[in-house]
Amino acid sequence: MNTVEQAVIIGTGLVGTSVGLALRRAGVRVWLRDRDSRAVAEAVRLGAGHPLPATARPSVDLAVLAVPPAAVGEVLRDAQREGLAKHYTDVASVKAPIIVAAAGHGCDMRSFVPGHPMAGSEQSGPGAARADLFVGRTWALCPTAAVRPEAVATARALAELTGAAPTELSAEAHDRAAAIISHLPHLVSSALAAQLRTADSTALRLAGAGLRDVTRIAGGNVPLWLDILSQNADPVADTVDDLIEDLRHVAAELRSRAAIADSNASPAPALASLLDRGNDGRQRLMAERSS
Amino acid sequence: MNTVEQAVIIGTGLVGTSVGLALRRAGVRVWLRDRDSRAVAEAVRLGAGHPLPATARPSVDLAVLAVPPAAVGEVLRDAQREGLAKHYTDVASVKAPIIVAAAGHGCDMRSFVPGHPMAGSEQSGPGAARADLFVGRTWALCPTAAVRPEAVATARALAELTGAAPTELSAEAHDRAAAIISHLPHLVSSALAAQLRTADSTALRLAGAGLRDVTRIAGGNVPLWLDILSQNADPVADTVDDLIEDLRHVAAELRSRAAIADSNASPAPALASLLDRGNDGRQRLMAERSS
Numbered sequence: 001m002n003t004v005e006q007a008v009i010i011g012t013g014l015v016g017t018s019v020g021l022a023l024r025r026a027g028v029r030v031w032l033r034d035r036d037s038r039a040v041a042e043a044v045r046l047g048a049g050h051p052l053p054a055t056a057r058p059s060v061d062l063a064v065l066a067v068p069p070a071a072v073g074e075v076l077r078d079a080q081r082e083g084l085a086k087h088y089t090d091v092a093s094v095k096a097p098i099i100v101a102a103a104g105h106g107c108d109m110r111s112f113v114p115g116h117p118m119a120g121s122e123q124s125g126p127g128a129a130r131a132d133l134f135v136g137r138t139w140a141l142c143p144t145a146a147v148r149p150e151a152v153a154t155a156r157a158l159a160e161l162t163g164a165a166p167t168e169l170s171a172e173a174h175d176r177a178a179a180i181i182s183h184l185p186h187l188v189s190s191a192l193a194a195q196l197r198t199a200d201s202t203a204l205r206l207a208g209a210g211l212r213d214v215t216r217i218a219g220g221n222v223p224l225w226l227d228i229l230s231q232n233a234d235p236v237a238d239t240v241d242d243l244i245e246d247l248r249h250v251a252a253e254l255r256s257r258a259a260i261a262d263s264n265a266s267p268a269p270a271l272a273s274l275l276d277r278g279n280d281g282r283q284r285l286m287a288e289r290s291s
Numbered sequence: 292m293n294t295v296e297q298a299v300i301i302g303t304g305l306v307g308t309s310v311g312l313a314l315r316r317a318g319v320r321v322w323l324r325d326r327d328s329r330a331v332a333e334a335v336r337l338g339a340g341h342p343l344p345a346t347a348r349p350s351v352d353l354a355v356l357a358v359p360p361a362a363v364g365e366v367l368r369d370a371q372r373e374g375l376a377k378h379y380t381d382v383a384s385v386k387a388p389i390i391v392a393a394a395g396h397g398c399d400m401r402s403f404v405p406g407h408p409m410a411g412s413e414q415s416g417p418g419a420a421r422a423d424l425f426v427g428r429t430w431a432l433c434p435t436a437a438v439r440p441e442a443v444a445t446a447r448a449l450a451e452l453t454g455a456a457p458t459e460l461s462a463e464a465h466d467r468a469a470a471i472i473s474h475l476p477h478l479v480s481s482a483l484a485a486q487l488r489t490a491d492s493t494a495l496r497l498a499g500a501g502l503r504d505v506t507r508i509a510g511g512n513v514p515l516w517l518d519i520l521s522q523n524a525d526p527v528a529d530t531v532d533d534l535i536e537d538l539r540h541v542a543a544e545l546r547s548r549a550a551i552a553d554s555n556a557s558p559a560p561a562l563a564s565l566l567d568r569g570n571d572g573r574q575r576l577m578a579e580r581s582s
């Protein structure tokens with residue numbers, strides 16, 4: 001079985017530093033690099049690994065690219081030119097555009113396994129990292145036709161060392177799934193939170209746990225999410241259109257009911273259907289997660 | 292200072308039973324009534340109070356109507372005809388339609404204080420009740436021009452006995468606020484969860500904590516929310532329109548960017564603005580709640 005004895009992490013933000021902490025806990029030797037030397041210093045202080053030496057390079061099994069989606073292609077090309085590691089993976093929230101970008105930059109696709117651990121936080125930076133961020137979570141791997149089996153095995157070993165469950169699927173399936181389960185929710189949470197910016201203070205004082213939960217992810221890092229949503233533009237736009245269609249029907253129905261004197265007399269089929277389907281979808285999510 | 296020595300709770304669901312538990316803990320004598328005798332029996336078993344006797348009526352300071360919004364007018368009229376208590380309040384999530392319905396049913400508006408404790412759960416029924424449901428929460432009171440000051444003082448005492456902070460505002464201000472902080476989030480959470488009903492199982496397995504949080508309230512009781520959203524139809528439809536407008540711009544922008552070869556080159560002002568405003572709104576919410 002392939003395993004990871006030494007790893008390099010490029011990008012010591014929340015995810016990169018969490019990978020470092022998890023691998024260190026699993027006994028892996030971890031080297032860290034970031035273009036921001038303070039971020040490396042903080043990740044080192046937190047125990048996520050040691051700074052990657054400029055010379056006397058260690059023999060590294062796997063380089064984990066934990067940089068923003070738009071940067072992965074270039075960073076991968078440079079790392080491969082340096083011969084930084086035997087195998088490479090990334091953690092970006094979109095996969096098909098990453099593969100296109102990597103191929104476009106002339107990267108060696110035989111050693112690269114596109115990956116995405118399904119875990120994160122609305123916080124960012126190494127200070128928010130946690131060694132247990134990936135425990136019990138799914139780690140998506142989207143191997144291309146070009147990749148060597150041992151690269152995939154190494155990426156699977158990485159996921160398992162952090163406590164995650166590796167799952168292989170195509171980049172396109174990943175991106176459609178991510179649009180529904182992550183990107184659309186982020187956009188909608190932001191749109192809800194945006195309405196609070198100009199709301200009365202009284203309204204905000206009335207707010208309860210429901211609003212706090214539903215807007216939590218709206219607190220996420222703006223440049224990162226601008227990048228993620230832009231990279232997955234078409235699948236996200238499709239899901240937004242579906243959601244708008246649902247809400248448009250409900251709004252029209254509510255207005256027509258408000259115009260009726262005794263609104264309790266008239267049925268509200270669009271609203272009833274949306275609430276029912278919402279109940280079903282929520283139940284399905286919770287069942288799937290606990291299975 | 293007015294206080295509550297004996298209270299009747301009509302409707303022993305989640306909120307009514309929680310009020311009973313909280314009042315009992317504060318030393319109030321609590322009587323319970325529900326048209327479903329099993330719900331009363333369960334609330335009694337949980338310690339929320341005693342069944343309201345059919346004869347030998349106690350002298351009750353306050354009746355708390357914890358019935359669905361559409362039922363409040365009629366239940367209030369019947370309770371006042373019975374002379375059940377000195378003062379009356381309700382807990383419905385909409386306030387202007389409740390006042391219209393109560394007046395329409397010929398209720399005595401001098402003893403009725405429309406109220407709404409800003410606390411709840413996606414669960415329902417007496418079994419989900421909690422004595423601390425209202426601790427630290429806002430309890431909205433929307434006194435009309437007709438109400439006696441001692442009725443308002445008694446309703447304020449109720450809120451304080453449960454650990455909540457009473458806040459007076461107009462019914463219209465309450466309903467506009469509730470649309471933004473509660474009703475729209477519920478609708479949108481349902482619309483997000485509805486998309487999960489038909490999603491691939493793979494997609495659901497990839498789901499993380501963000502999706503779980505954002506769809507939690509979609510698990511709420513469908514008939515209750517159908518009632519709430521229908522009663523607050525116009526304010527809710529207004530906020531839905533605003534949200535759709537935001538999302539429509541973003542979807543159009545994403546599609547136009549997807550059509551460009553190097554999408555990183557083109558700016559995304561609508562998306563960037565939405566994410567920024569979402570960040571601001573979330574920060575404002577958390578600041579308001581902690582102040």
